[in-house]
Amino acid sequence: MYPDTNKVLGLLMRKDRMEPSERSSVLFCYFAQWFTDSFLRKHPLDPRRTTSNHEIDLCQIYGLDEPSTWALREGSDGRLKIRIMNGEEYPPLLYKDGNLDTQFFDDKAEVGLSFLRAGRAPLWEKAVNEQSDNALTKPDRRDYFYASGLDRAGSTVAYSAFNIIFLREHNRIAKLISEGEPSWDDDRIFETARLVNIRQILSVVVNDYIRHIAGVFPFELETGFAESQPWYRTNRISIEFNLLYRWHSLIPEELELEDGCNINFKDYRFNNKLLEEVGIESLISAASAQKAGCYGLFNTPSFMKEAELGGLKWARMFGVQPFNRYRERFGLDAYYSFDALTGGNRDVTNALKAVYSDVNDVEFTIGLLAEGRGEGELMPETVTRMVAYDAFTHILTNPLLASEIHTPATFSKVGWDIIQESATLEQIVKRNVQRPNAVTVSLAV
Ligand code: HEM
Known part of the structure; x- marks a missing residue:
């Protein structure tokens, strides 16, 4: 009983x-939510099921399945769709003239993002509205929703910021690969850039995130050794x-911005307008300076x-x-x-x-x-x-780290070079913002 x-x-x-918390920043809290949302995914309609792909696959920006990925792809040079604002790349908008944009949602054809297809759009809109004082009925909220891979995109301003950073990183890698491999078509460049981006997030998770949790141990992502271990098998996310x-x-009541303003929970959720006004650099710096719970x-x-x-x-x-x-x-x-x-x-x-x-x-x-x-x-x-x-x-059994796959043939020569350079969260953020010197990126405070 x-x-x-x-x-x-x-x-x-x-x-x-x-x-x-003694040593975690709010950025750590936000990163944990953004990162785990890609694989801890109870099915919204059926508690017995999951929508998880079970792997760390950056589905936050690529979507959970092929139709979702196609809806997010530009279709040339291996790039993801973007919108340019003040010379910087942002995800495209999900709503057009007050309605879901048909490039991301078409109920008649099997086109669009997984959480909107097959009659699910009204349920998704209801769930968002319930959590956000009806954000989708307010133009200054709805018209700023980004088209991204998952249903919880935008659930905090930091979630959106991480999506933007890794979207820019994808297009940065795709450009470098297309320059290095001029004969490759869109598909090959896209898939290779996606693999490089996923490989980088695996490094970030171990070298930044797990290291922060562990505290004293100098963890470093190693490839090769897991294959000989008895637990080396395809991962399945369990209910536990x-x-x-x-x-x-870990969640704070308020986010303290750099200008001294405190943004309450309702305002830091589903509010990309705020993110664009404050700026990614300032938002990430503010979350790095504040203590999590x-x-x-x-x-x-x-x-x-x-x-x-x-x-x-x-x-x-x-x-x-x-x-x-x-x-x-x-x-x-x-x-x-x-x-x-x-x-x-x-x-x-x-x-x-x-x-x-x-x-x-x-x-x-x-x-x-x-x-x-x-x-x-x-x-x-x-x-x-x-x-x-x-x-x-979970991490060490990722197929990308298997000895036969973890080679330049998988990632391309350029991609392999990118992987060999160290890729901390701080480095990835700094190379994808206009003012790298204005941003502090720290999971610890
Ligand atoms: C940053 C602010 C956060 C907000 C606004 C938030 C919000 C929510 C909400 C509303 C749910 C319920 C979703 C549902 O049942 O449909 C949920 C579930 C969940 N949250 Fe959070 N959360 C936050 C932070 C975190 C953090 C720091 C973690 C730890 C990594 C976390 C991990 C989870 C997990 C694993 C679930 C279950 C997801 C599922 O099975 O679909 N959340 N969160």
């Missing part, structure tokens, strides 16, 4: 002020991975209540096992008392006791957040271990 969901939500929600990755306690209980902002409730019910619907059972499955000792679980944190222990009668009943997602942690650790032991298992078996 599960405890009442309202009681459990009481363990999650922020009370008055945000408990700040989706649940453990809902790091909503600390991973843990009692730190999820109130506006995420519905999303949290959805996750809780989803886990129960599938009979996801309690936290202690996952500890054992991952080779860790089950906790024998609430106090042991929370590392002796009296407040958290008492709060858990008020909701669960036995430590073995503590639900998976709650235990992950409630667990005590060591000095300087970003996250507690169990979630860190599970993220590490999942992340490495």
Whole structure:
């Protein structure tokens, strides 16, 4: 018998002020959301299904399937469609004269983006409106929606900023490849540039993102060694991975812009006009300078209540096992008392006791957040271990890193050279903005 969901939500929600993270910036929070959105994807209509392709494939800018990709491609020189503003590339707009642009959506033909095709457009519009005070009824919001690969594009201004950066990076790589391989057609240039771009994001994820989470270990993406490991097989995203990755306690109530203005949650969501006014450089710098929330209980902002409730019910619907059972499955000792679980944190222990009668009943997602942690650790032991298992078996089994594929023949001579250069998030951002010296890119603060 599960405890009442309202009681459990009481363990999650922020009370008055945000408990700040010791070392993560809001950019880390935004990057985590943008990055994981490409593979943690519950089907919006059927909770038993996923829309995930299971791989890290930059579907945020390429779409989830062939028709989506075609809708986003320019059709020449291997490029993605763009719109030029002030001399810079931006994604094309999703709406034209108040309606979905037919190049991205045509219900009669099998054309367009996956989340709009086959009668899904009204459902997508309803879902966006529900989360955004009816953004799609307001021209200063709707007319700035970008056409991108996924349904949650634009869900924060930073999500849009990352999409813009990696769109520009694709077209930059495509140009270099077309110059290096003048006889190649659009298709070959496009597919090769896409592979190079995906290969780069794999480096960023390990060398910037995982390294930040791990803290002390100098992780470096290595190719070749995973193939001889017993876990080397095609990755499948599990329900547990989706649940453990809902790091909503990192979300701040407000984004503090460089000019001192504070932008609240409603204004930093589905608001590309704001992004264009503030500028990518300034937005990324502001998010790099502000502290994210600390991973843990009692730190999820109130506006995420519905999303949290959805996750809780989803886990129960599938009979996801309690936290202690996952500890054992991952080779860790089950906790024998609430106090042991929370590392002796009296407040958290008492709060858990008020909701669960036995430590073995503590639900998976709650235990992950409630667990005590060591000095300087970003996250507690169990979630860190599970993220590490999942992340490495996910990243290192990516087909692009297999010895036979990870060669100049796959990426082209030019693409291979690009891959050999280091590609940090900071370098990729800086080479795709007009004022590289005006931007600070940091997952740590
Ligand atoms: C930055 C602000 C964020 C906002 C506005 C946000 C918003 C949301 C919303 C509304 C949902 C529910 C979607 C649904 O049920 O249809 C959701 C789900 C989710 N969020 Fe967040 N989130 C944010 C940050 C994060 C972060 C930092 C992470 C951690 C990486 C994260 C991971 C997830 C995951 C894994 C799901 C489940 C997705 C699915 O299965 O489709 N989110 N988020």
